[in-house]
Amino acid sequence: MLDTIQEFIKKESSAGLVLIAVTILALILQNSFLTDFYTNFLNVPLRISFGDFGLAKPLLLWVNDGLMAIFFFLIGLEVKREVMEGELSTRSQVILPVIAAIGGMIIPALIFSFFNFGDDFAMTGWAIPTATDIAFALGILSLLGNRVPVSLKIFLMALAIIDDLGAIVIIALFYTHTLSLLSIMIASLCLFVLFMMNKMGIVQKSAYILIGIILWTSVLKSGVHATIAGVLLAFTIPLYSFSKEGNRFSMLKEIEHDLHYWVAFFILPLFAFVNAGVDLKDLSSTALLDNVPLGIMLGLFFGKQIGVFGFSFIAIKLGIASLPQGSNFKQLYGISILTGIGFTMSLFVNTLAYNDTELFFYADKLAILLGSFISGALGYLFLKKIST
Numbered sequence: 001m002l003d004t005i006q007e008f009i010k011k012e013s014s015a016g017l018v019l020i021a022v023t024i025l026a027l028i029l030q031n032s033f034l035t036d037f038y039t040n041f042l043n044v045p046l047r048i049s050f051g052d053f054g055l056a057k058p059l060l061l062w063v064n065d066g067l068m069a070i071f072f073f074l075i076g077l078e079v080k081r082e083v084m085e086g087e088l089s090t091r092s093q094v095i096l097p098v099i100a101a102i103g104g105m106i107i108p109a110l111i112f113s114f115f116n117f118g119d120d121f122a123m124t125g126w127a128i129p130t131a132t133d134i135a136f137a138l139g140i141l142s143l144l145g146n147r148v149p150v151s152l153k154i155f156l157m158a159l160a161i162i163d164d165l166g167a168i169v170i171i172a173l174f175y176t177h178t179l180s181l182l183s184i185m186i187a188s189l190c191l192f193v194l195f196m197m198n199k200m201g202i203v204q205k206s207a208y209i210l211i212g213i214i215l216w217t218s219v220l221k222s223g224v225h226a227t228i229a230g231v232l233l234a235f236t237i238p239l240y241s242f243s244k245e246g247n248r249f250s251m252l253k254e255i256e257h258d259l260h261y262w263v264a265f266f267i268l269p270l271f272a273f274v275n276a277g278v279d280l281k282d283l284s285s286t287a288l289l290d291n292v293p294l295g296i297m298l299g300l301f302f303g304k305q306i307g308v309f310g311f312s313f314i315a316i317k318l319g320i321a322s323l324p325q326g327s328n329f330k331q332l333y334g335i336s337i338l339t340g341i342g343f344t345m346s347l348f349v350n351t352l353a354y355n356d357t358e359l360f361f362y363a364d365k366l367a368i369l370l371g372s373f374i375s376g377a378l379g380y381l382f383l384k385k386i387s388t
Contacts, residue, residue, distance in 0.1 A: 015264035016139020019344065022273040023369070030277035042274055055217070060274050064351055067267045069216055069230040074263050075164045076234025077256045082161060084239055096312060096321035097158035103311025104159070104339050105130040105166050108303030112295035122292050125353040127170045128368065129299025131345030134160035135268065136372065137338045140380050147387035148331065151324035156335050159308070167345055168231050175352040176224045183222035187229070190215035194236035203241045203251055208233070225352065268344055275347045278362045278369065292360055293367035300340040300371030301378075309336035334383035340375025342368055 029038035047056040057065070082088040088097075108129035116122040137156055141148055190211050197207060212233040219229035237252045287293065312332060315321040323332065346368045354364060 015135040015268065016133075016137075016142075018265055018269050019133075019135055019139075019272050022269045023276045026273045026275075026277040027280070031280050035279075038277055042277075055220075063271055063274050064348070065220060065226045066216075068271060068348060069227045070259065071230070071263050071267050071271070072168065072227040073212075073230030073234050074256065074259050075161070075168070076231035077237060077252055077259075078161055079165055079231075080235055080237070081239065081252060081256065082158070088158060088161070092322075094158070096315060096324070097155055097162055099315045099321060100155075100308045100312045100336075101159050101162040101166060103307035104132065104163065104304050104336075105307070107307030107310070108299035111299040111303040115291040115295035115298075119291070121359075122295075125292060125296070125350065125364065127167070127174065128346050128349050128353060128364070129296050129303055129342060129371065130163075130170070131167055131342045131349060132160045132163045132304070132339045133341050133343040133345055133372065134164075135264065136341040136343050136376060140338055140341070140376050141383075143380060144383055144387065148335075148383060149324065149326040152327050152331055152335050155324045155327075155332075156338065159339065163339075164345065167349065168228065171225050171349070171352065172228050175349075179223040180221055183218045184224075186218040187215055187222055187224075187232075190218060191232060191236065194233065198236050198238050201238075201241060203238070203243065205251065205255065208237060271348070272344055275351060276365065276369065278365045280362070280366070283362055283366065287360070287363040288367060288370075290360065290363060293363040296346070296364060296367040297371040297374075300342050300346070300368070301375050302340075304340040304342075304375065305333070305336040308339045309333050312336070330386045331383065334379055334386065337375055337379035337382060340379070341372045343372045346372070 026038070029035065042058065042060045044059040045056065046059060046062055079088075088094045105127075109126050112126050112129055113123065116126070134157065137160065138153065141153055141156065194208065194211055194215070197211070202208075212229070215233055216226055216229040219232075220226040237255060238250075239252045240248055240250050242248055288297070309332060312321070313329065316323055323329070347365065350364055350368060354360070
């Protein structure tokens with residue numbers, strides 16, 4: 001199990017470096033003479049059709065609605081595996097990261113709401129600073145090597161997974177628009193078929209993928225955000241099955257392993273590339289002091305660390321949970337600072353909340369980048385200092 005976790009952390013660390021590179025590239029393209037090329041790239045029209053039925057969207061939406069559904073599918077697989085036999089399978093393992101994740105969502109949301117209460121449109125972004133980007137956070141931790149106990153890395157990984165699960169619930173409950181009853185009925189039928197396939201021991205991946213595509217299309221048309229289809233599909237994938245020869249194997253782990261590199265090194269970098277291109281040319285410094293960007297930055301940097309560490313500290317002192325093995329409160333606080341790295345997940349929620357409006361002159365996206373950068377830099381420096 002420890003080798004598997006170390007391999008996971010190594011992959012996420014490398015992915016974090018790739019995300020940094022593509023973010024810088026997007027910023028350069030958007031703010032140079034190549035801005036038209038970048039904009040045209042985002043709006044390349046793509047259409048997939050079967051007879052009279054078709055889906056036509058610009059590349060930006062195919063990434064946000066389509067490829068990100070695969071990302072959430074991977075999250076769903078990770079959550080199911082961790083709950084059934086991993087780091088979230090027992091009360092003692094799950095209690096501290098669950099409490100920490102709850103605190104890390106409540107306090108940032110409250111800080112954002114403090115600045116934006118009364119503005120109905122601005123308040124739709126309350127969930128933006130509640131997310132943690134596991135790739136970036138583990139990437140920072142990898143730079144510290146053995147200075148940070150493995151138990152704290154596992155804690156951060158579990159917290160981020162629970163954080164992602166919280167984001168899924170938030171998206172389903174608060175970012176769902178007008179519903180189509182017919183599409184929901186088709187999606188429900190797809191789910192029923194998938195669960196029956198699981199119960200019947202069907203192990204053909206192609207069958208799950210085919211029904212999964214129909215599920216994604218129906219959810220997309222239903223008014224519920226399409227990424228939820230990825231999570232629903234993941235929960236129907238069998239953890240363990242038997243082949244025709246009678247050999248026991250894990251379809252879920254095979255798919256998770258096959259997808260991980262694609263998600264870490266293609267889907268998330270492409271998402272960051274098409275969403276992180278903040279136009280800085282007409283952005284004034286005062287724009288960052290407006291209520292929305294200020295709520296995002298302070299929510300990410302102060303809200304996440306106060307929520308994660310504060311809730312964890314109280315739970316440990318009350319005897320509800322215990323410190324990760326071999327760690328101390330200073331190290332736990334350093335990890336809490338790193339949870340303020342929202343980046344890809346915060347950008348994703350931002351696109352749902354504000355639909356890429358230019359009302360904030362890109363200050364909302366820049367606030368995500370700055371809040372994440374400050375959290376990552378100060379978290380790294382703090383952990384390095386206390387470890388020397």
